[in-house]
Structures are given as structure tokens and as C-alpha cells.
Amino acid sequence: MVKDLVVIGGGPGGCAAALRAAGLGAKVTLIEREQLGGTCLNRGCIPTKALYKSAQVIRTMREASHFGISLSGYELDFPAVQARKLKIVLQLRSGMEQMLRNAGIQVVTGNGRLIDRHTVAVTAPEGGVEKIKGSWILLAAGSEDAGLTVPGADLSGVLTTKDILEIKQIPSQLVIIGAGVVGIELAGIFEAFGSRVTVLEVLPRILPSMDQDIGKRLAVLLKKKGIRIETGVQIQRIRRNKNGLSVLTAGKQGEEEFPAEVVLTAAGRKVNIEGLNLAEAGVACEHNRIPVDDSYATSVSGIFAVGDVIGGKMLAHTALAEGKAAVESMFGIAAAVKKQAIPSCVFAFQEAAAVGLTEQEASDRKIPLLVGSYPLTNNAKALTMGENDGFLKVVADAESKKILGVHILGSQATELIQAGTMAVELELSAGDIERVMQAHPTFGESFLEAVLRLEPK
Known part of the structure; x- marks a missing residue:
């Protein structure tokens, strides 16, 4: 069996790469040993956020009296919470399977390992082995929990x-x-x-x-x-x-x-590279990761790698962007992922989100800085929502006035960070932000207010 592209790993990076390649006319095989969607969909981001929403509802009921509402009580039905979580995961996984089918991508279940620069051997769950050849091979095998090495780490519980x-x-x-x-x-x-x-x-x-x-x-x-x-x-x-x-x-x-x-x-997490047969295929590995160039090519011509296996920020959206960029590089399309513009989100109580350089990172690089911070205690929408714990902080270059980083703690931080990501990605200046009208009353006004408060550090 000969394909244009063979992808090992059906997480965000692998699926994004497969879909982009199919969209460019390639014949694609995607190899996944477990379920499509990888850690994010099945064991990480999505199930966690489903539980987070249930927890958020509980917190809202706890605080109902602050809004003039009295409750006689409530009860947590945890099996129902888990059932809701599973329903969401299955719906998203089904949608991914349908997209791959519609794109004409062949999905093979099993463990994929490299034989050479054009060949992957797939061991099926029942033990059979199939060899698949491709013009290009993409490694997107992801990562797993690193675990602990201390005594007692293997105890039940x-x-x-x-x-x-x-x-x-x-x-x-x-x-x-x-x-x-x-x-x-x-x-x-x-x-x-x-x-x-x-x-x-x-x-x-x-x-x-x-x-x-x-x-x-x-x-x-x-x-x-x-x-x-x-x-x-x-x-x-x-x-x-x-x-x-x-x-x-x-x-x-x-x-x-x-x-x-x-x-x-x-x-922490460790990358899934042990079963890929890297050494035998001649693919370099350094510090438990696969080094790649700007086009995501490994040390072996025709073999590429993206996502957690190459290190860096182990985030689903990072892998997704890298998978797309790697395929475009294969096809000679100029593509790049700006590492400094990768947002990070924390679904805590309160939410936190960030993109770009922190104040400390910028100082360490000897960049002359402007820093502006705006507390949510002064934000009208935050006060009406009872969500006024937090702030929005902007870090900018004192000479060019370009936005270098945006850091948010508070309600809606994981949504507000999109504006900050655009500012860092597009290298917008403080003046660019000041020219954009902000709707009132919104949390988003805090971005402008923080920019207006930029001062030398």
C-alpha cells in the first residue's frame, strides 16, 4: 500500500495534518493505537472542561445569595456528571471520525513504528503486522503522564x-x-x-x-x-x-x-517516542524529544514531526497549528508557527490565560519595557457579574510600543486572550489597540484600559 502521507498519531496534530494534506489532494493514511482525538479529546482538555462546567454551576449555586436568590439546597449526581462528560467526548470523537471519512482519509488502528524513511509497520490489536509506504511520514504520537518515581507511587489510590x-x-x-x-x-x-x-x-x-x-x-x-x-x-x-x-x-x-x-x-508529561523505532530509522532524538527544523522536518529526509514529540508547549492548539504547517511545508507552501504567539489557558476559579513574553522573560532579554495593569475591580461588567477578582496585564516594548505579552486573571480570561493573541501574532502596537473601539460594558474593555496604563519599568 503506497500513500502520499502516512501519519502516526490521531491527536490534534495528526488529525489536522491529515485533513490539510487531504485538502491539498494527497492520499493519506492515519494510524492511531487508541481513540481518535488523542489525549486532549479523550483524557485531557475536553473531559476536564466538561467537569469544570459542572463545578462552575455548583459554585454559582453556592453564591446565589449574593445575587438575591435563595436556594433550599442541591445535590451532586456524580454519575450524571460523568455521563454528560462521556456524551460530549463521544459526540466530538464521532464528528472527527466523520470529517476524516468525508476527506477520504484511511484510518488504521494499531501501533505504528518506522522501518525506513518511506515505510511504517503497523501492529494491529490482534497482533497482525501491515506495512504502509508513503512519500512522507509525519510523527505526531503525543505524550502521556510522566508519573512519579518516589516510593509508594504504585499504591492503589x-x-x-x-x-x-x-x-x-x-x-x-x-x-x-x-x-x-x-x-x-x-x-x-x-x-x-x-x-x-x-x-x-x-x-x-x-x-x-x-x-x-x-x-x-x-x-x-x-x-x-x-x-x-x-x-x-x-x-x-x-x-x-x-x-x-x-x-x-x-x-x-x-x-x-x-x-x-x-x-x-x-x-508533568513524557513524550511517546519509545515505540517509534527512531534509532533504527536514523531519526535523531535529543533530550527525549525529536528535534526538527522550521518546516518540522527531522534529521531524515521525508520524515516530519509535530506536537508533543518535538517538545515546547504541549498544547492541543500548538500541535494542530504545527500539523497544518508541516503539511504545507511538504507541499512547498510557506508556513510557520510563531512560538511567541501561542496562548495558554487555565480553567481555574478564577480563569487565567497568557500569550507572549512575561514581564520577567522580557526583562531577562534586556528589552526596555512598558507594563500596564488594570484591576477587574474597576470593570463594570465584572462588578455586575460578581466576578471582579483579577486583572489584565500588558507588556510592551518601550521603543516600538509593540505588544509583547498579555496576561489575564479573571472571569472570561480564556476568551479574552484571543484579542491578546492577535495583538502578539500581528505585532500590533499600543497605538493600534487604542484606535479600536471597545463595547461597553464588557470584560474586553480591560485590554484597552491596561494599554492606556502602560508605564516604563
Whole structure:
């Protein structure tokens, strides 16, 4: 069987690449060992956001009295919450399957591994092996939970993010190891569902990849909601006792023990490259990732790679954009993904979102800076919604006035960041933003207000 393009991995990057190639007239085979949609659709972004919405409804009911509404009570039907989540996942997966069929893309179930620059061997679930040849091969195998290597990490009740999304009942005490995006999102969700939540982080602050002001303020808000957060702690071991599990740590307060019914490990991800047969096919691998050039070509002509396997920001929309760009490069179409314009979103309580350089990153690069910040306490829409905790911060070049970064904490942050992403991608200046009329009353006005407050740092 000979194809124009053979894709290994049916997540956002692989599917986007397959659809773009088919749209350009290529014959495409897509190989996926599990379900189409990858981690994002099946074990990550989408199921988490479905649970987040249920948690958000609970929070709204908790705060109903602030809006002059009295409730006699409510009850969490967790099986119904999980059923709703599954329905959404299945609907989206079905839609993806239909798009691939309509595009004439052949989908093969199995584990794909490289034989040479034009050949992939696919081992089917029942054990049979099929060889598929292609003019180009694209590696988009994604990543999985890195897990923990500390003693006790294999105990029953120590769950990965994949595991906890399938949990049958709400744990009374949940200890989350890792205060990155996934850990912080699930902390808010399970606190709303009724768990007593503790978050443990080895680094000095939560959300270490985001602007420091976001991490500092969000930590305060989460603690006010009853979530315990301990930073700068090393995980020593997990052990079982008569009351359940406990996590033992060492940190600035000395040794501490945190009891738990369930422990969630959310301390990072590792790329899925072990089964790709890279060395035998001659594809270079450095620091557990596949290095690529600006067109996403690997060290072997005809073999490309995108998404989590190449490192960088492990986000679904990053992989999607890279998959499209890689295929366009194959066809000689100029394509690029501006790494500095990749937005990041955190569905916490409050939401956080960011794009571009943080204030610290810009300072480290010796860029003369203008920084403007606008608190949501002064935003009319935020006040009417009872969502006035947070701010919008803009970082700009003091000489060119170009917007270098936008950082948001507050309600609708994950929607507001789209405007910031456009500003960074299109290299808009403060003056460009000032010329755009903002509707009133909206959260979006905060972007303009932050720009108007730009000052030298």
C-alpha cells in the first residue's frame, strides 16, 4: 500500500495534518493505537472542561445569595456528571471520525513504528503486522503522564490524570502533586465537588510557566476557597496507613505528612517516542524529544514531526497549528508557527490565560519595557457579574510600543486572550489597540484600559 502521507498519531496534530494534506489532494493514511482525538479529546482538555462546567454551576449555586436568590439546597449526581462528560467526548470523537471519512482519509488502528524513511509497520490489536509506504511520514504520537518515581507511587489510590477523570465517586481528601495547569484545574473542580484538596508543588509558586503576578494572586484566591497550597516541597514517599494514604514531604517547614483518600500525580508529561523505532530509522532524538527544523522536518529526509514529540508547549492548539504547517511545508507552501504567539489557558476559579513574553522573560532579554495593569475591580461588567477578582496585564516594548505579552486573571480570561493573541501574532502596537473601539460594558474593555496604563519599568 503506497500513500502520499502516512501519519502516526490521531491527536490534534495528526488529525489536522491529515485533513490539510487531504485538502491539498494527497492520499493519506492515519494510524492511531487508541481513540481518535488523542489525549486532549479523550483524557485531557475536553473531559476536564466538561467537569469544570459542572463545578462552575455548583459554585454559582453556592453564591446565589449574593445575587438575591435563595436556594433550599442541591445535590451532586456524580454519575450524571460523568455521563454528560462521556456524551460530549463521544459526540466530538464521532464528528472527527466523520470529517476524516468525508476527506477520504484511511484510518488504521494499531501501533505504528518506522522501518525506513518511506515505510511504517503497523501492529494491529490482534497482533497482525501491515506495512504502509508513503512519500512522507509525519510523527505526531503525543505524550502521556510522566508519573512519579518516589516510593509508594504504585499504591492503589495513587491516580494519574487519566485515572481521576474516570473516578466513580468523589474522594473526601484529595492530595494533588503538581501545581501546573492540570493540577490547579483539577484542584478547583474537586473542591467544588466536595473534596478537601491539598496541592503540593516542588517549585516556589503555582503555575510556574505563567507571569508571576498571576501565580501569586491565584494562589491567594484558591486558598480563600479552601484549597490548601504548599509550595517548595519535595515529595519523599507515599504510604498507606489505617486511614488511607499519606504523602510525606520535606520543605521549608521540615518534614510534613498530608493525609489523603486519593493522591493525584500531575507533575508533568513524557513524550511517546519509545515505540517509534527512531534509532533504527536514523531519526535523531535529543533530550527525549525529536528535534526538527522550521518546516518540522527531522534529521531524515521525508520524515516530519509535530506536537508533543518535538517538545515546547504541549498544547492541543500548538500541535494542530504545527500539523497544518508541516503539511504545507511538504507541499512547498510557506508556513510557520510563531512560538511567541501561542496562548495558554487555565480553567481555574478564577480563569487565567497568557500569550507572549512575561514581564520577567522580557526583562531577562534586556528589552526596555512598558507594563500596564488594570484591576477587574474597576470593570463594570465584572462588578455586575460578581466576578471582579483579577486583572489584565500588558507588556510592551518601550521603543516600538509593540505588544509583547498579555496576561489575564479573571472571569472570561480564556476568551479574552484571543484579542491578546492577535495583538502578539500581528505585532500590533499600543497605538493600534487604542484606535479600536471597545463595547461597553464588557470584560474586553480591560485590554484597552491596561494599554492606556502602560508605564516604563
